[in-house]
Amino acid sequence: MNTPQHPRHPAGPPAPLPGSTTLFALDPGTAHLNHGSYGAVPVPVQRRQAELRAAQERDPDAFLHDAPDRIARARAEIAAALGGNPERLALLTNVTEGIAVALDTVPLAAGDEILVTDHGYGVVTRACERRAADTGARVRSVRLSPQTPDGDAVAERVLAAVTPRTRLAVLDLITSPTARAIAGPALLDALRERGITTVVDAAHAPGALPVDLGGEAGGADFWIGNLHKWAFAPRPTGVLAVHRRWRSRVRPLTYSWEHDRGFPRNVEWRGTCDYTGWLAAPAGLALIHRIGAERLREHNARLVEHGSRQLVEHAGLRPLPAHPGLPMRALRLPAGTAEHEHSAKALMAAVHRALRTRIAVRPWPGGGILRISAQLYNRPEEYTQLATGLPRLLTHRAGPSGGGQGAARSSSSSMP
Numbered sequence: 001m002n003t004p005q006h007p008r009h010p011a012g013p014p015a016p017l018p019g020s021t022t023l024f025a026l027d028p029g030t031a032h033l034n035h036g037s038y039g040a041v042p043v044p045v046q047r048r049q050a051e052l053r054a055a056q057e058r059d060p061d062a063f064l065h066d067a068p069d070r071i072a073r074a075r076a077e078i079a080a081a082l083g084g085n086p087e088r089l090a091l092l093t094n095v096t097e098g099i100a101v102a103l104d105t106v107p108l109a110a111g112d113e114i115l116v117t118d119h120g121y122g123v124v125t126r127a128c129e130r131r132a133a134d135t136g137a138r139v140r141s142v143r144l145s146p147q148t149p150d151g152d153a154v155a156e157r158v159l160a161a162v163t164p165r166t167r168l169a170v171l172d173l174i175t176s177p178t179a180r181a182i183a184g185p186a187l188l189d190a191l192r193e194r195g196i197t198t199v200v201d202a203a204h205a206p207g208a209l210p211v212d213l214g215g216e217a218g219g220a221d222f223w224i225g226n227l228h229k230w231a232f233a234p235r236p237t238g239v240l241a242v243h244r245r246w247r248s249r250v251r252p253l254t255y256s257w258e259h260d261r262g263f264p265r266n267v268e269w270r271g272t273c274d275y276t277g278w279l280a281a282p283a284g285l286a287l288i289h290r291i292g293a294e295r296l297r298e299h300n301a302r303l304v305e306h307g308s309r310q311l312v313e314h315a316g317l318r319p320l321p322a323h324p325g326l327p328m329r330a331l332r333l334p335a336g337t338a339e340h341e342h343s344a345k346a347l348m349a350a351v352h353r354a355l356r357t358r359i360a361v362r363p364w365p366g367g368g369i370l371r372i373s374a375q376l377y378n379r380p381e382e383y384t385q386l387a388t389g390l391p392r393l394l395t396h397r398a399g400p401s402g403g404g405q406g407a408a409r410s411s412s413s414s415m416p
């Protein structure tokens with residue numbers, strides 16, 4: 001995989017797309033350069049959810065009685081957009097929940113190993129640790145330097161950590177702290193050839209990258225994505241795609257009235273609940289379709305590349321290897337800055353206070369990692385303002401202790 005530092009679009013920032021100033025309800029006094037954490041729900045999708053809520057309140061009995069079938073129809077639309085089979089894909093709350101379902105479903109025994117990487121999402125790694133503690137298995141975490149140049153080098157490191165005891169690999173499609181690809185098709189194939197069950201954390205994929213689940217689980221045993229990050233769905237909306245070999249064995253977290261109907265309904269239904277977000281999710285996908293999925297991705301990739309350049313030129317940050325076409329970029333802060341959870345959070349708060357800008361900062365030994373995102377509503381000047389204002393905030397913070405105490409491992413970070 002080719003992952004140069006600034007892979008595409010040397011021509012500069014893109015022109016704004018139609019709707020850039022009207023489609024979102026974000027506070028115009030703040031530059032929201034952190035779409036990757038929680039997304040933002042476009043106004044038409046908010047309206048669609050409000051209509052559904054109103055219908056629910058007009059006749060709760062009818063609405064909730066029909067809800068499992070309504071969910072099935074929404075799921076069919078979502079599955080079509082992701083290239084999935086609606087019988088092998090369940091809607092659920094979010095990736096945190098989907099990971100729990102996958103971990104609960106895969107049998108593990110004493111001595112088995114679960115493979116993760118140190119770029120994995122903190123609470124996903126912790127969920128693996130809890131499952132390991134319950135079963136006598138152990139978690140083996142592959143250390144990857146944030147500078148590891150490309151997907152082949154990453155795959156090599158992951159495969160080198162496989163042992164005869166490895167049963168399960170839980171890997172990110174796109175990592176949260178470093179915005180890079182790990183679970184590519186070649187790595188998933190290689191793991192499957194070794195008899196290892198694979199769970200892909202695809203939290204950032206829908207809407208950010210072209211997704212084709214291939215009617216199954218995108219080359220994995222379990223593939224879990226969020227629609228509320230990049231696919232314009234109301235929070236919380238996640239999807240869990242499972243390979244057919246697991247379908248009858250999936251263990252829902254909640255025993256419900258839909259239990260006996262099997263996957264996916266047994267995972268989706270959790271009794272009386274507000275399902276309107278899932279039901280409005282197809283409106284988010286339809287909006288992306290109207291804007292043009294490729295056009296939107298191209299816009300966002302160009303804009304984030306521009307943002308990354310600004311941070312290199314004005315703030316002297318070091319860009320980490322980038323995944324082509326992705327709307328997120330990660331850059332290394334100077335050594336001594338944001339190396340701990342406390343100081344990373346303090347830097348995010350300082351950036352918000354002083355520059356009215358939202359960014360993500362992840363603690364990392366040797367210098368924290370700053371992540372920017374780009375979405376339809378962002379403008380090139382927002383990145384320039386961040387890049388020119390950041391240096392004075394960094395000089396206050398650099399120092400041997402990074403200005404704070406606490407765990408330095410990224411898997412301890414509670415930040416999305």
Ligand SMILES: Cc1ncc(COP(=O)(O)O)c(C=O)c1O
Nearest residue numbers: 094095096121175176201203416
């Ligand atoms: C890679 C990754 N996995 C999992 C999650 C958890 O997502 P959620 O809180 O929606 O479950 C996140 C959140 O940002 C993430 O970035």
